[in-house]
Amino acid sequence: xxxxxxxxxxxxxxxxxxxxxxxxxxxxxxxxxxxxxxxxxxxxxxxxxxxxxxxxxxxxxxxxxxxxxxxxxxxxxxxxxxxxxxxxxxxxxxxxxxxxxxxxxxxxxxxxxxxxxxxxxxxxxxxxxxxxxxxxxxxxxxxxxxxxxxxxxxxxxxxxxxxxxxx
Amino acid sequence: xxxxxxxxxxxxxxxxxxxxxxxxxxxxxxxxxxxxxxxxxxxxxxxxxxxxxxxxxxxxxxxxxxxxxxxxxxxxxxxxxxxxxxxxxxxxxxxxxxxxxxxxxxxxxxxxxxxxxxxxxxxxxx
Amino acid sequence: xxxxxxxxxxxxxxxxxxxxxxxxxxxxxxxxxxxxxxxxxxxxxxxxxxxxxxxxxxxxxxxxxxxxxxxxxxxxxxxxxxxxxxxxxxxxxxxxxxxxxxxxxxxxxxxxxxxxxxxxxxxxxxxxxxxxxxxxxxxxxxxxxxxxxxxxxxxxxxxxxxxxxxxxxxxxxxxxxxxxxxxxxxxxxxxxxxxxxxxxxxxxxxxxxxxxxxxxxxxxxxxxxxxxxxxxxxxxxxxxxxxxxxxxxxxxxxxxxxxxxxxxxxxxxxxxxxxxxxxxxxxxxxxxxxxxxxxxxxxxxxxxxxxxxxxxxxxxxxxxxxxxxxxxxxxxxxxxxxxxxxxxxxxxxxxxxxxxxxxxxxxxxxxxxxxxxxxxxxxxxxxxxxxxxxxxxxxxxxxxxxxxxxxxxxxxxxxxxxxxxxxxxxxxxxxxxxxxxxxxxxxxxxxxxxxxxxxxxxxxxxxxxxxxxxxxxxxxxxxxxxxxxxxxxxxxxxxxxxxxxxxxxxxxxxxxxxxxxxxxxxxxxxxxxxxxxxxxxxxxxxxxxxxxxxxxxxxxxxxxxxxxxxxxxxxxxxxxxxxxxxxxxxxxxxxxxxxxx
Numbered sequence: 001x002x003x004x005x006x007x008x009x010x011x012x013x014x015x016x017x018x019x020x021x022x023x024x025x026x027x028x029x030x031x032x033x034x035x036x037x038x039x040x041x042x043x044x045x046x047x048x049x050x051x052x053x054x055x056x057x058x059x060x061x062x063x064x065x066x067x068x069x070x071x072x073x074x075x076x077x078x079x080x081x082x083x084x085x086x087x088x089x090x091x092x093x094x095x096x097x098x099x100x101x102x103x104x105x106x107x108x109x110x111x112x113x114x115x116x117x118x119x120x121x122x123x124x125x126x127x128x129x130x131x132x133x134x135x136x137x138x139x140x141x142x143x144x145x146x147x148x149x150x151x152x153x154x155x156x157x158x159x160x161x162x163x164x165x166x167x
Numbered sequence: 168x169x170x171x172x173x174x175x176x177x178x179x180x181x182x183x184x185x186x187x188x189x190x191x192x193x194x195x196x197x198x199x200x201x202x203x204x205x206x207x208x209x210x211x212x213x214x215x216x217x218x219x220x221x222x223x224x225x226x227x228x229x230x231x232x233x234x235x236x237x238x239x240x241x242x243x244x245x246x247x248x249x250x251x252x253x254x255x256x257x258x259x260x261x262x263x264x265x266x267x268x269x270x271x272x273x274x275x276x277x278x279x280x281x282x283x284x285x286x287x288x289x290x291x292x293x
Numbered sequence: 294x295x296x297x298x299x300x301x302x303x304x305x306x307x308x309x310x311x312x313x314x315x316x317x318x319x320x321x322x323x324x325x326x327x328x329x330x331x332x333x334x335x336x337x338x339x340x341x342x343x344x345x346x347x348x349x350x351x352x353x354x355x356x357x358x359x360x361x362x363x364x365x366x367x368x369x370x371x372x373x374x375x376x377x378x379x380x381x382x383x384x385x386x387x388x389x390x391x392x393x394x395x396x397x398x399x400x401x402x403x404x405x406x407x408x409x410x411x412x413x414x415x416x417x418x419x420x421x422x423x424x425x426x427x428x429x430x431x432x433x434x435x436x437x438x439x440x441x442x443x444x445x446x447x448x449x450x451x452x453x454x455x456x457x458x459x460x461x462x463x464x465x466x467x468x469x470x471x472x473x474x475x476x477x478x479x480x481x482x483x484x485x486x487x488x489x490x491x492x493x494x495x496x497x498x499x500x501x502x503x504x505x506x507x508x509x510x511x512x513x514x515x516x517x518x519x520x521x522x523x524x525x526x527x528x529x530x531x532x533x534x535x536x537x538x539x540x541x542x543x544x545x546x547x548x549x550x551x552x553x554x555x556x557x558x559x560x561x562x563x564x565x566x567x568x569x570x571x572x573x574x575x576x577x578x579x580x581x582x583x584x585x586x587x588x589x590x591x592x593x594x595x596x597x598x599x600x601x602x603x604x605x606x607x608x609x610x611x612x613x614x615x616x617x618x619x620x621x622x623x624x625x626x627x628x629x630x631x632x633x634x635x636x637x638x639x640x641x642x643x644x645x646x647x648x649x650x651x652x653x654x655x656x657x658x659x660x661x662x663x664x665x666x667x668x669x670x671x672x673x674x675x676x677x678x679x680x681x682x683x684x685x686x687x688x689x690x691x692x693x694x695x696x697x698x699x700x701x702x703x704x705x706x707x708x709x710x711x712x713x714x715x716x717x718x719x720x721x722x723x724x725x726x727x728x729x730x731x732x733x734x735x736x737x738x739x740x741x742x743x744x745x746x747x748x749x750x751x752x753x754x755x756x757x758x759x760x761x762x763x764x765x766x767x768x769x770x771x772x773x774x775x776x777x778x779x780x781x782x783x784x785x786x787x788x789x790x791x792x793x794x795x796x797x798x799x800x801x802x803x804x805x806x807x808x809x810x811x812x813x814x815x816x817x818x819x820x821x822x823x824x825x826x827x828x829x830x831x832x833x834x835x836x837x838x839x840x841x842x843x844x845x846x847x848x849x850x851x852x853x854x855x856x857x858x859x860x861x862x863x864x865x866x867x868x869x870x871x872x873x874x875x876x877x878x879x880x881x882x883x884x885x886x887x888x889x890x
Contacts, residue, residue, distance in 0.1 A: 079573030096493035098650035137496030140345030151311030234379025
């Protein structure tokens with residue numbers, strides 16, 4: 001019984017993954033030029049899958065006629081790409097200079113302690129991923145914390161608890 | 168886009184929609200309408216709409232309509248004050264929609280005062 | 294179409310949008326509809342007004358009234374009072390901090406008085422998602438003029454005469470760059486717009502792209518005509534979704550109007566633009582690295598020469614200019630090089646946009662003529678230092694620049710003056726620091742950044758910056774020695790001399806400049822193991838002054854680890870063994886009795 005349940009779940013996941021690969025393939029097919037399109041495709045891949053696991057990287061490599069090493073080289077070079085899955089909610093703390101001089105590092109310390117993870121990590125329950133990001137350009141609101149797309153400005157360490165509770 | 172003239176045509180058309188944003192540079196005539204409770208009760212809104220319409224009919228673009236609060240002579244509302252650059256302000260009283268239109272045609276376009284409707288030629292603040 | 298008598302301009306820049314400016318627009322629209330004024334009043338979403346400190350901003354035309362810190366629930370008031378009755382909502386006006394007076398008009402605010410807006414000329418004035426509004430303010434007229442009346446050589450001559458220099462950091466003369474690219478014969482050439490704004494604390498390029506995208510498209514087409522390129526790329530950070538969105542709209546509209554595409558203005562000149570996304574790598578601001586990234590590879594720089602003007606994208610001649618540089622070009626073409634030449638200083642013409650941030654009262658985007666002093670920017674435009682604290686330093690040029698101490702504030706802002714005092718113009722980040730900021734910690738912050746952003750190609754930068762960072766880390770932990778200070782200088786100079794690209798050649802600047810101007814502070818850290826501004830945790834000490842303590846118990850109440858003991862109305866004492874140096878007592882004391890010796 002247990003076995004079949006699991007089997008079903010796996011099948012379903014595979015169907016889901018299949019749809020995702022199809023979407024990616026469609027995107028690649030409509031490109032006018034494949035040369036130079038790698039970063040563009042990786043952006044799309046990350047949008048579809050949420051991250052860029054090894055299999056997806058290899059898939060893209062084959063589709064564009066590149067080596068897997070070349071693709072991995074690019075993925076690991078840029079901050080924006082990640083090969084680890086993200087939590088349900090992405091918490092980004094801006095570490096631009098304006099936020100830094102207004103205490104962004106204190107916010108980071110507090111959240112690291114609260115969530116028991118380091119910057120770049122994901123909580124055990126898979127709920128939150130904590131990231132330090134480069135200047136988001138909202139320096140008027142420094143220090144800035146973003147949870148997914150929602151921006152919180154002029155955040156004080158004591159307010160983090162409340163912000164987390166909203167998500 | 169085939170020519171500079173074509174672009175300029177679009178520019179002229181488009182300018183009509185954004186020209187009031189150039190009010191800052193000090194050129195152009197300011198037309199103030201008293202929109203206090205007294206003004207609105209006396210029909211300032213209808214006057215305002217009539218003036219807006221007339222400006223559009225006459226294709227005038229250097230007149231900026233500014234609403235203002237009660238102008239202090241509630242008995243003479245709706246009131247309209249015209250501030251042209253470098254000239255003393257001129258105030259009209261009891262401006263009905265029709266008088267409003269006349270202000271645009273006579274005063275603004277032809278430079279003639281509407282003597283019958285003048286409230287005061289100038290006003291001085293102490 | 295009926296003419297609107299009132300225009301409500303609402304800032305739709307990233308800063309204001311994150312404070313619900315979209316909700317304000319919706320609230321205003323529904324309120325206007327409810328009251329029956331939707332045909333009389335136009336609600337326009339614009340680009341950034343620059344006064345981000347007090348966002349969201351609403352500007353009303355033609356009365357010229359400037360509202361700040363507007364919330365969605367204020368929409369009702371604005372419509373009922375301002376729109377219907379012509380009464381200004383006083384509570385939403387800006388109040389000058391120095392003489393506590395409400396200011397109605399934008400032009401009267403000290404934040405705007407000293408500014409001169411060329412690159413930002415349309416930000417806040419037009420709806421960036423409507424090409425006709427751009428055309429109304431002379432948009433694409435410069436392109437039309439160039440294509441119908443000028444030869445490519447004349448365009449280049451004009452740019453050279455104007456004296457415009459690149460606004461992205463290096464300050465290379467734009468006309469000269471175009472000329473070099475034009476000289477190289479090739480069927481294929483490219484124009485690239487560098488919109489990979491990676492400096493922490495800089496957001497002027499983003500604001501231009503969000504507020505006036507067409508000006509960049511127009512200038513790229515002009516540059517394409519001048520150098521003989523038919524294809525342009527905008528290399529933009531993927532972290533700027535709003536700018537990407539507006540650019541996509543702008544490109545589509547320009548194509549529809551025949552301002553991009555084939556045979557523009559019947560001149561036989563074709564030009565089209567495509568977006569390329571960056572993926573978060575600071576080094577990609579360097580032009581050869583950027584080109585590698587546009588080609589889809591790792592963004593590592595190449596040795597120059599050959600310059601991109603000879604061998605660039607896909608090995609063809611390529612001209613890379615920055616967003617702000619492009620935004621300056623249409624006005625120069627229309628008003629002439631003489632007009633532009635009158636603004637600014639001898640060797641730095643025109644204006645520069647700065648992202649003013651940090652411990653200053655008015656955080657925001659400011660555009661000033663070159664040659665204005667730092668003092669004017671910080672005290673006149675910026676409204677002085679927050680909470681009446683003392684200014685300690687100003688950092689310009691981001692991770693490539695340096696810290697300018699308070700006694701050098703009279704220096705005029707231009708490329709050469711800034712370089713002469715160990716900083717640089719950079720792309721325009723300007724971070725103000727006060728007495729609470731530790732300069733050692735600041736340089737550690739920048740080194741942490743460059744260490745992470747170094748692409749790893751050259752050893753001096755890859756390993757050298759790591760070592761610099763480690764030494765600084767040691768110093769802030771109280772483990773530094775006086776020899777470490779010499780090491781920082783020797784190593785820093787070595788990295789500057791031996792790195793390939795701009796990142797490595799400038800990365801030690803924050804350390805070297807703070808070492809020069811704030812040597813005593815470094816000394817305090819290594820000799821006395823003391824951080825004067827109380828930032829470096831390991832070196833922090835808190836004590837309660839015997840004379841000043843009145844025994845109010847405020848400190849003991851806030852202490853999270855209960856390390857403060859003492860009876861009410863008697864002197865309290867901190868137990869240094871338990872103290873975690875959080876500073877809560879320091880903040881809580883109203884008698885300045887908690888001190889950081």
